Amino acid sequence: MAGNPQQQQQKQQQNQLPRQRSLSRPSAAGPLSDFRCEWCQSSVSKSISGFLCHHCEEVLRTPYPACSQCGELLNNNERRCQHCQQTPPAFDYTHIFLPYQTPVSHWLRQAKDRRRYEWLLRLGHWMAHHPPAAITQVDALVYVPSDWRKRLWRGFNPARIICEQLASRHHKPILHQALRRRGSTPQRGQHRASRLQQARQQFDSGQQSLHGMHLLLIDDVLTTGATADAVATLLKQQGAAIVGVWALARTPPPGMTMPLALHGCGLPESQA
Structure with missing residues (x-):
């Protein structure tokens, strides 16, 4: 005997929930190691920016x-x-x-x-x-x-x-x-x-x-x-x-070269 159509629809939605969660982005409360640095692609840890690793943050923030x-x-x-x-x-x-x-x-x-x-x-x-x-x-x-x-x-x-x-x-x-x-x-x-x-x-x-x-x-x-x-x-x-x-x-200033370390994703100058 067939079940109630509404109950069948709810059951199908419940079966899809685990798959939807697995495709979603990790929550903000999750560990930063779940993310990758936008520059060197290593794991993000001890990060202030949230999109760079601590080492890349220090390289880019080198005082001049x-x-x-x-x-x-x-x-x-x-x-x-x-x-x-x-x-x-x-x-x-x-x-x-x-x-x-x-x-x-x-x-x-x-x-x-x-x-x-x-x-x-x-x-x-x-x-x-x-x-x-x-x-x-x-x-x-x-x-x-x-x-x-x-x-x-x-x-x-x-x-x-x-x-x-x-x-x-x-x-x-x-x-x-x-x-x-x-x-x-x-x-x-x-x-x-x-x-x-x-x-x-x-x-x-x-x-x-x-x-x-x-x-x-x-x-x-x-x-x-x-x-x-x-x-x-x-x-x-x-x-x-x-x-x-x-x-x-x-x-x-024109002609001034910045001594940035050869590090990270290596974006070409055409994209700089």
Whole structure:
């Protein structure tokens, strides 16, 4: 005698449950050894980032001499670069998380050029665990606004995604209306002076009262610092007393080679 059709359907669903669980991703509470490092493919253990092994985290986070004001990577032990000594930018200090080189450059291009949103979440989570020393004195965070055309194509602003993760971990408010963007002009290949002139034409003040505030400007990649300089000028015009910059990555100066160990997945330079 045939059973109730509803009971037969429930029994079939129960029989499928073990197979569905076996295909699912390990739970967040599971051991990190269940995951593989995105760079060297070894087991992830003692990891802060959650997607790299501890050794790869240390390799990518190797400290390099950098300008205390603009974060430019230096070939010497000077405290400030020549640009900041001759023409100081409007921002007061810079905290760079990683050099913009393989594989970091590859991951960021995956996020920005191929709309791989998950890379911003991964990198932002890792970045949040390495704040600048002045984080406790910071009153609020501000992110660099993106052009509406790029935001429409990507579906997100990379700087805002990172900023929201940092604000959440360090319990800081975000000033969404402190800056406005007029438009966008491609800056790749442009010199520092040209970038600065273009950047000053691309942003407007939000006309907010920022009197005496210590602000931290968040961006994904710092190249020459021209955008940060233009934006910091607008923030100080609104009354900000101190403006720091916290960027995910900093582009090395032209001709400077980064002594990164030959290690990991070995991404070709065409993907960097």
